[in-house]
Amino acid sequence: MDNIPKDDFKWFGEGFDGFPKKLPEDVVEYIVFIIDIKLSDVQIRERLQAFQRALITLEKKFLKDYIWQRDALKLELVREDGRWMLKGSTNYGDSVADEWLIVYLLRELSKEFKDAWIRIYDTDGEFLLIEGANALPKWLNPEVAEHRVWINMHRLLVIPLGKHGIPKPLKMEEALHIITETPAALHHLPKMEAEAFHRLKGYPTAIAENQHHATLPLPRKVAHILHLNPSYIAPIVEAFYLRDPISLRLIQPSKSKTTLIFPPEDFVEVSVRFTKVLYAQLLGQNWAAPGPWGIALSELVKKGPNKAEKSEIAIKLSAGLEMLLQHSLHSGKRPVREIKVLLEDLDSGDDTLPTDADIAGWPKREDDEAWLNIDFSEFEKELDGKGGTKPDAFGDKSAQENLKKMVERFNAFMNDEEAGIEGAGGLDPMDEDNDSDAGERKWDDPDDEDEDSDESNDDPPVQETEESDDDEDVEYADVEFNEYETALEKFMMLSPGEKAILTEDARALALAEEGDDDEDEEIRELSKAMEAELFSHDALNLDPNRGAGGKAIKKDIKGKGKGKAKMEDLVEEDEDDDDGDLLDDDYNLAENMLKSFKGQVGLAGPAGNLMGMMGVQFPNDADDEPKKEKTMDRTHAHFAQYQK
Structure with a gap:
């Protein structure tokens, strides 16, 4: 058990405080504290509630028509460890833009609430440091970064090392104590901040640019549902995007023996609002529509051959809504429950489907799909760091800028002579694969010794000089001492587990040699006795x-x-x-x-x-x-x- 790597996890009987917590994939978590020693507990709670109201106002201003990939931003007032705080998490799925939108909104609110201290992290940990990796101090590595990165007054601040300068991770209580007692001690690194927030340069304009509108032929009932709440598009696309054999069977009445809720019929032209990620997910799916869906697609293509692509997207969208409502896997989702309520209203007569005249009055918008176009020859040039020559090689300029930024960072890392695989914080000496670099280590490489011996054979013979026995004894003593010192230093650089294994092996060997010595001593004593007897x-x-x-x-x-x-x-x-x-x-x-x-x-x-x-x-x-x-x-x- 000694050779098992040590960690901070405590087992039962050792002060067990729960299993290590880790966020699920594609989830960002955020916490807001109000830190002011002048405020009472009640006043802190009121400040946090004011923060919530300010967030709602900001969302109404910028997110009126925004569609979240999975979950929206939500802050709940909670009390943990004797403190009031705002806490929430969002599953952003494949839309990284949702994660950066949350960073933008919370950072904007930090300008208004100067006593608000905000921490944002995701599955990868302190992802803001990942963005600013080129400008990080060497000591700030993932092993010590937890609870050290905070947003306050629109700035990115880092809690430095302690007085002794020993890199170690912080606990939340330790970080809050430092912020409360010495807030001025936190480091503000402008260069690192610029790197970390570079994705927010296009905000808030980028919020609207993330949307995409397309005019599609949809069944009237499907068009009605999406018109009532355009945000339903996200779970519909995801249901189709993550379809399984059960979903495909449920949308085929001949196999499932059920009636379709949204049969592919009575098509009308409507404008549907997507996010760019959702639209790309539908467009990129290769799907042979089965049963009535395939027949309906053929009819749509016959009516408008020039709109075959839009007809395919419409059939996928309609089938996705059917899968969302039919599959029990999605029955617990809030959009599913709401859609079922709307269908009940239609069945009861409390609501009716829109007429052609009603649909004609709906706004229609068709956005350019140039953002989907990429010249792959120019893409290769961007990856090589040469830069593209065609101005219209990338339809999405923000994607091109992000690609350039990524290539610049990679090239900067490769050209940095001081950079290495150890990153900012350095690796343990035993993690380095430097068996051929004996000059950088404090012990010799056996391979190098062999090479040296081979090279010495090619050298001309050296005239031998006579040395006294005393000189030889001194020389041999120095050699033995140096070998012992080298072996000791080599042993001390091993990990605790390796030391334990070597110690056990040495002990077993010593016991074995001691047994051999005992046997040899017995033989010697017997020989002496026999010799004495014979001599007598x-x-x-x-x-x-x-x-x-x-x-x-x-x-x-x-x-x-x-x-x-x-x-x-x-x-x-x-x-x-x-x-x-x-x-x-x-x-x-x-x-x-x-x-x-x-x-x-x-x-x-x-x-x-x-x-x-x-x-x-x-x-x-x-x-x-x-x-x-x-x-x-x-x-x-x-x-x-x-x-x-």
Whole structure:
């Protein structure tokens, strides 16, 4: 468990405070605090309610006809951790423009409410810092950025590091305490702010430019629903865009055995308002309309061949509304409930479908679709950073500007000699793949050592100089110390998990070597005991001319050595005496082994064990002295036979 990366998550029994929270995909969350030490709790609540009313006013001014992709901006007054705040979240789906619209509205309100501190973040975290990545201070990385980025008085402010300058993430309470106690300590970085808010340059004009109007042939009932509430277009398009086999079956009466709510008939020409994202989603779908939808599409194309594309979009839109109402997956959505109420009114007679005269009085608008046009050759030039040469290569100028901005940032990063994959905050040393860059590390690369050794073989031989033993000892000591220091430094740079693994391996190896040492020591002690035993009985004395004390024994004229000799016949001879007779190794070995065996007094001993291992069994030595010479002779003969 030691090699598992550490994090701040606390398990049960360690102060567990809930599982880590993470926003779903395509969701932006925003929080508004009123921070003023002079205001009471009631006054703070009133200021937040005033903020809500100001937001409604701003929405009426700029968002009268705006269509949200999924969710609208909403701020709810809540109380958490003893504080009043405004809090909300919006699922913007595929429309990133919705997310930046929220940033624009809240930032505009921060000019009016100078005591309002606003935090906005999404699935990626502090996405405003991602936009301003080129101008971030080096210490401001994603690991420490949480709760440090705030909007106040139309400015983007960053909470700096603490007094000790140790990068670490902040908790919400810590951030609010810093803002309350030392609001002037927050950093305002104009360059970073300009990068972070560059997408807001076209606002509020960009709000209206995000809309697209198209005149389509729709069934009368579908036209009536969209006329009553144009914002229904978003869930309708999404239902078609995310259709599944169940949805396709439900819009075919022959398979579902149900009646269509919005049959593709009684078509009328009406103007429909989309967002650019919604219109592109319908236009880009390849769909073979089944059953009655395919028949209706063929009829529409026959009536107006030049409007085949608009007829396809109209059929997709009508089928999407049918899927939205028929599929139980969407039954809990608010637009579905509202549309069902409108249908009930039609069925009860409380409402009627519009006549042709009514529809003729509806405003019609057809917007240019040039924003969909892109010259891909010019697009490639923009990606290469060369810039396009055709002024009309991009129908959507804002998309072209965003593309240019992205390429400029990428090129700036690539041309920055100080930039690297570690980004602003740097990586842990162990995260770097620099095995071939031994010069930047504090340990040597084995590959480099091999290369150095190869290169040294090509060098001319160097004249060797004599060195004293003392110098060699000093040199070897330095080498051993340097190796130890290098190994220690290398070990200290490892992660805790790796250190634990190496420590366990070293401990196991030490125990194994200690066991080997114990076995070796036992063998050495046994060898010493056997050697002492053999020496005590002259078993290791291979010189037949020497006795138990290493004394030389005289031989008779026939050259036969006496088993016993008188003391006066013993003459000491020097070991280096070259005048002695040749040794009879076999006889001397047998005699010494017999003496050693005799010393065992019938018990187990080294001589008997050694000979037994060779298959030789000594005779019993129980006879008296006169019989010993015969026994010795029989033993000599037996030993000579064994040698043959």
